[in-house]
Every structure is written in structure tokens, then in C-alpha cells.
Amino acid sequence: MEERKVNIAGTRSGIVADLQPSMDRSAIVRKLGAIALLSQEEMDFLEGLQNNTLLVERGTDFIVDGDDLKTTFIIMEGWTTRYIMLPSGRRQILSYALPGDILGLHVNFRSKATYTAAALTDCKIAVVDPRRIIEISQKFPILASGLSWCTAREFAILGDQAVRLGRLGAQQRIAHLLLELRSRMRLIGEIEGEWLDFPMTQADLADTLGLSIVHVNRQLMDLRQRKIITLKKDYVHLDDVDALSEMSHFDFEHLAEFQI
């Protein structure tokens, strides 16, 4: 396996890392391994966490807003959404959970879900007893720190989502989201060139970005005509990352892995 230098922080900062995620590891090991050197024991523990897996079909809700939430989920393969459904039938997608992401990391004695989570593609998801999360904070300080980092990162992602919804125009929102997903997919090594998984429909995008389907379509068309992105079924290619970056004011630092 060749070693490769990867510019992980995007175009603006020139931070370079030499950690290459090996794809035979599970996504969460690749993710945490990208920010800290993990021992064999730590990696084995993480893999062991994911013994109890669940196959969730595309379109299925596996966490439901208001229901008791007693388990922690680790996404192993596939994309999921976290969303809130309003009584009016309108939907707001809060964020996407990608491979290596954790849902319900902070379940406690008697917690109820404050969102619904659904599989956007067929997914492989690990079901974890939250007591094992507590075990981590007792026995594995590095991993505990990694989980803390994951939490802070989730907050950053949600914060960026608020910026998109509150202070960016329609096309900027799309560009900004694409750059977020690019940063996140890079971290887990699931990006080839500038080709990115893109399993969501335009209706999903609309519900993510607070727009109508029609308007998402218009802006997507415009981005394509201006050769900034290329769409293929289930994939998007970022032809012009600089243009996306400039138009959206995306802050790469918010999701930079190595914060030096």
C-alpha cells in the first residue's frame, strides 16, 4: 500500500497529513484514526463495538422523534438523514450521518429522540449499548477524546447548517453543503478525485436547504451550466472547488481534522 500525501483542509490552508485511511478498517476507525494515532487495542475495541449490526433498507426510519432512545448507533455503510417533521407535513433535514458517524452518542437514563433518523441508502448500522460508551471514557482516554472531538464536530456541522439556512442564498446553500460533504467524505477516505457520493433526491436537498424542489432544480441546473458541478446518477463531481468555496464562504477550518 503506497503512502500518499493528502491535503485535507481544502484549498485555503496548506495543512498536509500523512495518515492514509486503509479501507479494510471500519469507517469509525478510519475517522478517529485520522485525528489520533490509535493503538491496536483501541482499534480492536472500536471494531468490537460494531459486532451487533443492523441492515436498514433505504427509506426506513430507524430512530423516531419522540420515541425512547436507549441505544447508540454507529453508521458503518450508507448515508442517513436526521430530520424533523412538522405537523404541517413540512420536513427539515438537520444533517446527514455518514459512515463513521454516531447517532445517540449522548443517550442517558430516560432520553427520547428529538429527531427522526432515516436511511437514505441501504445501510449497515452497528447497534451499541451506551454503557460501552461510558466504558470508553473510563478505559480509553484517547478514544474518549476522539468521541469528544466527534461531538464538537457535530456541533460545527449543525452550526454551518444554521448559517446556510439563515444567511446564504439558494445557490450558496447548495455550494456550501457540497463542500461540507466533501470535507467529511475525505476524512473517511470515501472520495475519488472530486467525485462524491450523492444519493439524495432534489426533494431531500430542498428539505435540507429550506428551499422548494423547483428552486433547488433551477439552481442545480445553473451550477451545471456554469461547469461548476457535474451530476450523474447518485454522484456529483465538483468541477470547480474554488468557485464553490468563493461563492459560499465555506469555512474549511470548521471541519479541519488537524487543528494546529
Added chain:
Amino acid sequence: MEERKVNIAGTRSGIVADLQPSMDRSAIVRKLGAIALLSQEEMDFLEGLQNNTLLVERGTDFIVDGDDLKTTFIIMEGWTTRYIMLPSGRRQILSYALPGDILGLHVNFRSKATYTAAALTDCKIAVVDPRRIIEISQKFPILASGLSWCTAREFAILGDQAVRLGRLGAQQRIAHLLLELRSRMRLIGEIEGEWLDFPMTQADLADTLGLSIVHVNRQLMDLRQRKIITLKKDYVHLDDVDALSEMSHFDFEHLAEFQI
């Protein structure tokens, strides 16, 4: 001190608790004490955490986006905002941190702030060594669980903020935010009748709700004319909570203290 029954979950659910926050305790003790019976030792530890205090003047940034974040802050008195400033000069307020709220709970080895935090009023803020947070998870399981609950709650608050920005109209957003703040102030016992602290300017509100100042003003005027709210300098009175609730689809369960 008389014991009083308080309906804490809002209008829809009839959940009743008999825990009355005693105002001689610090806000975070009132907050965690409202969800779990704390021992004297636990309360003392929490109070001890807050020995190192900081007085922050209204308008001052005490956490800056991009700067190293090595400490945890507990808001003791006053209101603060977390916001992101775009290169264009536009600002998005992500959330308000009220007394008893924690900022930087998930700082780790080398983390940088992904938002700026500013005092909205003069504030008293405790500066806490993050190692003491780790100490909590080792020694005080109830408190650790309480912090986990705080984290989940912060996610719920941010999720609701995304719903406001993405899927509600201008007036709905205002109503929704008011109900959120009401729920949160109730928890720490800082609400009298339906009078609520309201230290933010209309410009702050605009930057919170993704609207222009003028439009915030228009909608605020309309709510006042329809006798749904009353404004006084630094305070708002919710004249018609049911109307606010119905128009905004606010989900009280997301911030309900006791999740039975």
C-alpha cells in the same frame, strides 16, 4: 419556602414536577437539580467548579471563531450568544447560552472554536479546566449523565433552530424562538408569570432568525397588535402562549425536562 407545583412541560402535556429550584443555588445546579436528585456532594462539586469567575461586559466576545479553545465556560448570570460571522459581514446567531448553560464542554487536546461567543448582557461566567469535566465522568456518574443530557439538549435546541430557519415563516420563527426561551428559562426558574427576559435588540433577533431587521420589526409589531405578546424594555410578556404554540408548531417535548 413554600413548595409549589409547577407545570414544566408547557401546555400540551400535563407533566408536573415538585422540584422547585431554590434561587440561592447557582444556575447549573438548579438546572441539573431539575432533572436528577443531586447529593450534597454533587452540588458542592458543581459549585466548586465555578470558583474561578469572569465578569464579561455586554458586547464583548469571550470566545472567538478560529481561536484555540482550551477552557470550558459555565454561564452563571446573564445572556450570551454563539454566532458565526461571514466574510460578507453577515452574522448568524446559532443559539443563546443562558445561565446554567455550558460552552466548550467538548474541548479536546487541540480544538479550535467554530463559533464566536459574545455577552448579550453583562455576564458572570465561570472558567473551568476541562480536566475537571473528565473528573466528573470518572467520579460522579449522575453528574456525568447530567452533562450528557445537557449535550443532547443543546443538539435539540440547534435542531429546532434549523427548523425555524428552514421551514417556518417569519412570524412563526419569532413565536417558536419565544417558546424555546420560555422553556429554557422555566427550567432554571428565571421566569415570572409569562414575563421573560428579552435583552436582545431587533438586530440580534434578525441575525438569529435569518431575517432583516425591518421585517423582524414588522412581525413583532403585528404580534403586539394582535395581543399575542407585550414588549417592555428588556422584557417580553407572552400574552397568548396557545396562539404562539399553535402558529409555530413548537414541540415542547424536545425540551421537556422529564422524559417519561
Added chain:
DNA sequence: TTTACATATTATCATAGTTTAGTCTAACTC
């Protein structure tokens, strides 16, 4: 009290985005 500044209020006009109501295509089912 006067001044100054920040905040709130009102009006007018421009526009980004929504709504509705379609068409078209590819994929799936019977």
C-alpha cells in the same frame, strides 16, 4: 436639559423564492 447615539418604526419598491400545474424520462411491475 441638551445632545448624541442607538434602537425602533414606517413606507416604498425590488426581488428571490414559492406555488401550482404541468411535461418528460427512466426504471419497475404486472
Added chain:
DNA sequence: GAGTTAGACTAAACTATGATAATATGTAAA
């Protein structure tokens, strides 16, 4: 191979909200 469905795309009419600018009010400082 016809019927069905989900998703992508288009057009026109409409509306909520933004931008700008001018006035008014409140609050703190002198």
C-alpha cells in the same frame, strides 16, 4: 409491452421578505 411510479425538469403567476431611506423614539452622557 402497457401501465405505473419516482424523479428530473419547465413555465407563469404570485408572495413573502429584503433593501433602502427617512422619521421617530428612547436612553445615556454631558
